[in-house]
Amino acid sequence: MSKLRVAVIGVGRMGRRHAENLRFNVHNAELVAVADVDSNAAGKLAAELELEHSYGSTEALLSQQNIDAVVIASPPKFHVSAIQAAASAGKHIFCEKPLALTLAEVNEVEGAVERAGIVLQVGFMRRYDPPYIEAHRRIAAGELGEPIIFKAIGRDREPPPLSYFKSGSGMLFVDASIHEFDLARWLMKDEVAEVHAFGGAIACPDIGQCGDLDAGIVNLRFTRGAIGNVENFRQSRYGYDIATEVVGSKATLRIGYLQQTALTVLSCEHVSHDVVDHFLVRFREAYFNEIQDFVQRVLADQSPAITVQDARKALVISLAAERSYREQRAIKVSSGMEVAQPAP
Amino acid sequence: MSKLRVAVIGVGRMGRRHAENLRFNVHNAELVAVADVDSNAAGKLAAELELEHSYGSTEALLSQQNIDAVVIASPPKFHVSAIQAAASAGKHIFCEKPLALTLAEVNEVEGAVERAGIVLQVGFMRRYDPPYIEAHRRIAAGELGEPIIFKAIGRDREPPPLSYFKSGSGMLFVDASIHEFDLARWLMKDEVAEVHAFGGAIACPDIGQCGDLDAGIVNLRFTRGAIGNVENFRQSRYGYDIATEVVGSKATLRIGYLQQTALTVLSCEHVSHDVVDHFLVRFREAYFNEIQDFVQRVLADQSPAITVQDARKALVISLAAERSYREQRAIKVSSGMEVAQPAP
């Protein structure tokens, strides 16, 4: 098969980005259809991208013959059913993060993928971001010596609309911190053994009234003794700020990208510079790289770069952080796996 | 005409970049052929990009019917003849900088373009770089007040191979500083009235033996009284460093981009960060933007964004700088136009 025929399920901002990349930039992929419960939105995107087919449901889309793989970019609570349907139909799957919202769901996904013998890759796109790739390479090469402290912040400029927090996309630790937790595992080459979380909703009380947090801070202890901290905040106001640091016994490495266009204005009021304002801007290249890599792996019969197991392990940390926040105590990650369910 | 059918003349690194963008990224263009005096190189690139046609000469290429426009990326001394041939054949033209090496040549080009009634756009790609676009917007909006000082550095990490300096690509001021001279005109919204240049070839004596410079520094006086300085250097060794500053009566604006991936390594030896290493990396987006804009303008019957007149005015500054260096005195730009010819 010379080109991978891909369909996109869910045409929100992430689904749209994946669709555009598949349509225009990934040269060994062919975008063949899009689907969304809002069939108008699906139809509009199809027209814009000059596609023949759009659908109002995953089922309808899967009835189309010439589809080799699907990208699932619907809200997280719909991931599992979409994965099950696509796997049953023998389609390879690229699924946005978080793969699922509970461990029970991850187990279902894992079974479905195994039974179908398909490739499923998870969208932790930071692993495809050039600075993070380079950081990973240097750490793996031993430049830092023994990793000792992992630090990360992840701040959005503005929170998503309130409807987002009512849509079951998972609490802050599951929806946002999971990126940092995946980085922690990947960069430290270690697993998280224990977490402790504090959180709050001072900046955005509305988010608090949805039962979620606008700010969370999670202490980490790794199995080999390293420690760490992850902070997420929904409303920095100044910009989209993703920064990660690994302190090692020999050297320390910082990854950050506050500026967008390297423009500094110096006036009598202040010396200021521009900032990255949105994740689709900051990680444009990563989003392209990850979907391109997925296409190449499927075409080459290779296993996925980021597996269900990776998704499970990041989710376990997220759920443990959530539980730590709710129960006001540190939570051991291993013992918490079976019980770490979101509160009702 | 729904897609613009474009051919690329010259398949060195710049021609290759344009060809790749036209083939993969510019969606309303269709790359239909490439040509190079090295017909093997042209053939290889055609195979790589899955093109049907490649040629060993501009003439052969122009005999192909379905070509609407050509991108000229051959060495500068061949620009004029290629432009004349393409214009005679009624093709629109995107030509790399410098458009030509002498004012006599620019006059020839101007005549040919007028007679043929085609669009010719010049490849000053920095005008398509997002930080420069934003800087231009802010200056035009009056944020800086009156522009007072223009400063620019342009440094390559390593010089091109020695053959480059023997190939008649123009002296440092024509080949390299011309980018800064174009920025000076564009950002200051003013013309350069007088220049004074010093130069040397200490770092790369081989370049000196080719009659060229590895370092040049040019004082500028603008017609409305502002002043400035442009520095170019062929061998910074630390990276590709393009930085521009406009000092205004109300504020100052700096455009720079030393870092590539925002990665800092902190060790006991030093705290260091990565740097941009090459112009194809730094200006990747600008190269894409300029060729996309050219395609859109031609399809929409619009005039070019960067004209023969822009190319002429930047070249006049370059030639005046060269003459100032040779004659060891300041050169008025207006009076120098008719005589500013490169030394034999």
Place this chain on the structure above:
Amino acid sequence: MSKLRVAVIGVGRMGRRHAENLRFNVHNAELVAVADVDSNAAGKLAAELELEHSYGSTEALLSQQNIDAVVIASPPKFHVSAIQAAASAGKHIFCEKPLALTLAEVNEVEGAVERAGIVLQVGFMRRYDPPYIEAHRRIAAGELGEPIIFKAIGRDREPPPLSYFKSGSGMLFVDASIHEFDLARWLMKDEVAEVHAFGGAIACPDIGQCGDLDAGIVNLRFTRGAIGNVENFRQSRYGYDIATEVVGSKATLRIGYLQQTALTVLSCEHVSHDVVDHFLVRFREAYFNEIQDFVQRVLADQSPAITVQDARKALVISLAAERSYREQRAIKVSSGMEVAQPAP
């Protein structure tokens, strides 16, 4: 009294710094004597600073008549006895941090100071550092809106000698993090309600064998709902790195000072810049400011800027962090006060 006559107890690096400032830079102070259990060291410093008097004990020093105030810069475990003796003798006291190692000791100090009616000020010198002063001013002025997240790192380039960890100077959280805890209270204008700590000794196992940590990370929850994290590390190797951030509902403020002399070297190996290497360099001005302010306050019969109560509250957080680390659970700060004693 036109000049305050001050003596310094303890002539290690901190005592020496205070003595030099008092001798040369604080113009309304007169340094009249130094004391150290190592009477040779005391004698040498006295000779160097051209003082008439040096002593081998606090008691001997206090028998000298013309002393108005003492600076206590001996190891922390000797602070309480020195304070009691000086207070009994009616001397005003400037005491290095930590004021004491247990809450019982703080109670003793408090009683002694009250009975003697003297001024006692504690050496949290960061409150005298110009960037921190400016940060405090801006936060107090409401520039950040509501404070939401407090973040701080404190990293030494190299740990003190192993003897330091055997000398009873308090665990990492008491000896080092206490600076960050004081900043947390001061900048957030709030008290810490709960902490959770992880720690390790991977980089310096020798420190671990002394029962101490080389790295610690402490989650904070403030009484009004804000959250935070403090990290301390003994061996960054790249430099002395003190950075603090307060995220607010309206804006965020960062205080940092990685560079020392603003010198950047750009070579083909790397682009690197210099860093601050030591706290006596970074906080030179703060050390001078705090001792000058102490002298002025005593001369003007003013109360101290940083009180026993401030020392107590920072120590309570330190001890709670230590207990959290030992008992592997989050510790409420208020309830932990009576029991938060260092392990035997």
Place this chain on the structure above:
Amino acid sequence: MSKLRVAVIGVGRMGRRHAENLRFNVHNAELVAVADVDSNAAGKLAAELELEHSYGSTEALLSQQNIDAVVIASPPKFHVSAIQAAASAGKHIFCEKPLALTLAEVNEVEGAVERAGIVLQVGFMRRYDPPYIEAHRRIAAGELGEPIIFKAIGRDREPPPLSYFKSGSGMLFVDASIHEFDLARWLMKDEVAEVHAFGGAIACPDIGQCGDLDAGIVNLRFTRGAIGNVENFRQSRYGYDIATEVVGSKATLRIGYLQQTALTVLSCEHVSHDVVDHFLVRFREAYFNEIQDFVQRVLADQSPAITVQDARKALVISLAAERSYREQRAIKVSSGMEVAQPAP
């Protein structure tokens, strides 16, 4: 002689700074008197610094017996007469820059110093600034290879009052750029062979009406072939910005110090940081270091660190730049020495 007894002539902001340093910070100096044509100002400063003596003229001051050395900080046009008087009286001299305004004056000074057998040191304080000292050390150690390009900017936040420009302190190139010219000689270990200058007074037309410039830009050619550029501007509005760069064949070195307190404010309007606002802030340490070094050199019978010859060579460059600006042509520095007089 155990302490050097020093008097200060001229109590403007620079004279005041020197007086304060001598009074409080330079421990082997004793400030014994101050003088100013404004005898009230002299008297007030004497009272403030608790000095017994103040005078309304240099002559009156020199009649005081116990003076070993004088610091001359009066306006430049009074330097020569003060130097002659002090030298006749056998006093060692520290003189602010510029030493004199013409080469004829420098010749007079040189003769007077030689006849009197005294030490005269010139106040190019940047040679005493830690980052510049470190830069000089690294360049001298060969880290940069062969120096190829020298670049410097020197920008004041606001110009001095208009009276300053009417007081005969020398044109921009003599008053301001002379610092950069001295750095050029010192860091490049080479002499300037030729200059070319442009200038203007767009931002501050009042300065233009005094016959001076608010902005100047000077191309440099060094005797060994290196090139360079110096820019000075009187009204940056954003801060006091001194930055110097030496590009070498092996590496490049940048010295800069835009920030003052390392404070960054990140808000939805902008991400901004503080800046140095004044030369007395930026070079506080340098001003102290230079006057301390002068005192030590005189006490130790050593020759001055910065000589009349250094002052002469920097002034020659300044005067050549001024002449280049006036005559609108490049000026060879060697040939210009005898004629490079300021215009009437």
